[in-house]
Amino acid sequence: MYDPNYGITVPQQITWSGREHRISEIASYRARKYGTVTIHHYLVTDGSLDFHLSFDSETLTWKLYEVDTVVN
Template identity: 30%
Template sequence: MIQRLAAPVSVDFISDHKTRRVLPRSLCWDGRVHPITKIGLHHTYRQGRTLFHVFSVLAQTIYFRLRLDTDTLFWQLEEISDGLPD
Protein backbone atom coordinates (compact mmCIF):
# COMPACT_ATOMS: atom_id res chain seq x y z
CA MET A 1 0.00 0.00 0.00
CA ILE A 2 1.37 3.39 -1.00
CA GLN A 3 0.84 6.23 1.45
CA ARG A 4 1.68 9.84 0.62
CA LEU A 5 2.58 12.15 3.47
CA ALA A 6 4.73 15.11 4.41
CA ALA A 7 6.57 14.17 7.59
CA PRO A 8 9.91 15.50 8.81
CA VAL A 9 12.54 12.79 9.26
CA SER A 10 16.14 12.56 10.40
CA VAL A 11 18.52 11.06 7.85
CA ASP A 12 22.09 9.88 8.39
CA PHE A 13 24.03 10.24 5.18
CA ILE A 14 27.53 10.14 3.76
CA SER A 15 28.86 13.00 1.72
CA ASP A 16 31.70 11.88 -0.57
CA HIS A 17 33.84 14.83 -1.65
CA LYS A 18 35.65 12.81 -4.33
CA THR A 19 32.56 11.70 -6.23
CA ARG A 20 30.47 14.69 -5.07
CA ARG A 21 27.63 12.39 -4.04
CA VAL A 22 25.35 12.28 -1.03
CA LEU A 23 24.21 8.80 0.00
CA PRO A 24 21.58 8.30 2.72
CA ARG A 25 22.45 5.44 5.10
CA SER A 26 19.54 5.36 7.58
CA LEU A 27 16.45 7.33 8.50
CA CYS A 28 14.62 7.89 11.74
CA TRP A 29 10.86 8.17 11.38
CA ASP A 30 8.11 7.73 13.94
CA GLY A 31 10.62 6.81 16.65
CA ARG A 32 12.20 3.97 14.67
CA VAL A 33 15.54 3.79 12.87
CA HIS A 34 15.39 2.21 9.42
CA PRO A 35 18.79 1.23 7.93
CA ILE A 36 18.78 1.84 4.18
CA THR A 37 19.68 -1.29 2.24
CA LYS A 38 19.32 0.01 -1.32
CA ILE A 39 19.25 3.39 -3.05
CA GLY A 40 17.09 3.56 -6.14
CA LEU A 41 16.27 6.63 -8.17
CA HIS A 42 17.82 10.00 -7.31
CA HIS A 43 16.77 13.18 -9.07
CA THR A 44 16.69 16.91 -8.47
CA TYR A 45 14.25 19.68 -9.24
CA ARG A 46 13.91 23.37 -8.55
CA GLN A 47 11.01 25.24 -7.04
CA GLY A 48 11.85 28.90 -7.40
CA ARG A 49 15.42 29.28 -6.17
CA THR A 50 15.29 26.19 -3.96
CA LEU A 51 16.93 22.98 -5.17
CA PHE A 52 15.44 19.70 -3.93
CA HIS A 53 17.05 16.26 -4.03
CA VAL A 54 14.66 13.31 -4.11
CA PHE A 55 15.82 9.80 -3.17
CA SER A 56 13.89 6.54 -3.53
CA VAL A 57 15.31 4.11 -0.98
CA LEU A 58 14.59 0.68 0.41
CA ALA A 59 14.90 -0.21 4.09
CA GLN A 60 14.38 -3.96 4.53
CA THR A 61 10.96 -4.39 2.87
CA ILE A 62 9.73 -0.79 3.14
CA TYR A 63 10.09 1.73 0.32
CA PHE A 64 10.61 5.40 1.22
CA ARG A 65 10.70 8.52 -0.93
CA LEU A 66 12.81 11.21 0.75
CA ARG A 67 13.25 14.86 -0.17
CA LEU A 68 16.17 17.07 0.89
CA ASP A 69 15.60 20.84 0.86
CA THR A 70 19.01 22.39 0.10
CA ASP A 71 18.01 25.79 1.51
CA THR A 72 17.10 24.52 4.98
CA LEU A 73 18.96 21.15 4.86
CA PHE A 74 15.86 19.45 6.27
CA TRP A 75 14.64 16.06 5.08
CA GLN A 76 11.01 15.19 4.48
CA LEU A 77 9.33 11.83 3.98
CA GLU A 78 7.01 12.12 0.97
CA GLU A 79 5.92 8.55 0.36
CA ILE A 80 6.06 5.15 2.01
CA SER A 81 5.07 1.72 0.70
CA ASP A 82 5.17 -1.78 2.10
CA GLY A 83 5.03 -3.31 -1.38
CA LEU A 84 1.59 -4.84 -0.93
CA PRO A 85 -1.27 -3.99 -3.29
CA ASP A 86 -3.76 -1.35 -2.20
Protein backbone atom coordinates (compact mmCIF):
# COMPACT_ATOMS: atom_id res chain seq x y z
CA MET A 1 0.00 0.00 0.00
CA TYR A 2 1.29 3.47 -0.86
CA ASP A 3 1.80 5.71 2.18
CA PRO A 4 1.55 9.38 1.12
CA ASN A 5 3.02 10.53 4.47
CA TYR A 6 6.33 8.80 3.69
CA GLY A 7 6.09 8.76 -0.10
CA ILE A 8 6.81 5.02 -0.36
CA THR A 9 4.95 1.76 -0.81
CA VAL A 10 4.61 0.02 2.55
CA PRO A 11 3.92 -3.73 2.90
CA GLN A 12 0.83 -4.52 5.00
CA GLN A 13 0.77 -8.32 4.90
CA ILE A 14 2.49 -11.23 3.21
CA THR A 15 1.23 -14.66 2.23
CA TRP A 16 3.92 -17.23 2.90
CA SER A 17 3.75 -20.99 3.40
CA GLY A 18 -0.04 -20.93 3.01
CA ARG A 19 -0.61 -18.38 5.78
CA GLU A 20 -1.36 -14.67 5.92
CA HIS A 21 1.17 -12.73 8.01
CA ARG A 22 0.14 -9.22 9.02
CA ILE A 23 3.14 -6.89 9.15
CA SER A 24 3.44 -5.32 12.61
CA GLU A 25 6.70 -3.39 12.13
CA ILE A 26 9.10 -2.21 9.46
CA ALA A 27 12.53 -2.75 11.04
CA SER A 28 14.50 -1.22 8.19
CA TYR A 29 14.02 0.33 4.78
CA ARG A 30 16.33 1.53 2.02
CA ALA A 31 15.94 2.38 -1.64
CA ARG A 32 18.57 1.66 -4.27
CA LYS A 33 18.73 2.94 -7.85
CA TYR A 34 19.76 0.56 -10.63
CA GLY A 35 19.82 2.78 -13.70
CA THR A 36 16.29 4.18 -13.97
CA VAL A 37 14.76 1.54 -11.68
CA THR A 38 14.37 2.01 -7.93
CA ILE A 39 14.27 -1.12 -5.78
CA HIS A 40 12.87 -0.66 -2.27
CA HIS A 41 14.27 -3.09 0.34
CA TYR A 42 12.40 -3.84 3.56
CA LEU A 43 13.05 -5.89 6.67
CA VAL A 44 9.64 -6.42 8.26
CA THR A 45 8.19 -8.59 11.01
CA ASP A 46 4.86 -10.04 12.04
CA GLY A 47 6.20 -10.58 15.58
CA SER A 48 7.06 -14.25 14.99
CA LEU A 49 8.87 -14.16 11.65
CA ASP A 50 11.15 -11.64 9.95
CA PHE A 51 10.84 -11.14 6.18
CA HIS A 52 13.36 -9.52 3.83
CA LEU A 53 11.36 -8.14 0.87
CA SER A 54 11.95 -5.91 -2.10
CA PHE A 55 9.59 -3.89 -4.27
CA ASP A 56 10.44 -3.01 -7.89
CA SER A 57 8.96 0.42 -8.63
CA GLU A 58 9.07 -0.16 -12.40
CA THR A 59 7.33 -3.55 -12.63
CA LEU A 60 5.36 -3.06 -9.37
CA THR A 61 6.37 -6.54 -8.19
CA TRP A 62 7.42 -7.84 -4.79
CA LYS A 63 10.19 -10.37 -4.16
CA LEU A 64 10.78 -12.39 -0.98
CA TYR A 65 14.47 -12.98 -0.22
CA GLU A 66 14.53 -14.49 3.23
CA VAL A 67 12.35 -15.62 6.15
CA ASP A 68 13.76 -16.03 9.65
CA THR A 69 12.35 -16.60 13.12
CA VAL A 70 12.34 -13.64 15.50
CA VAL A 71 15.00 -13.86 18.20
CA ASN A 72 14.17 -12.03 21.44
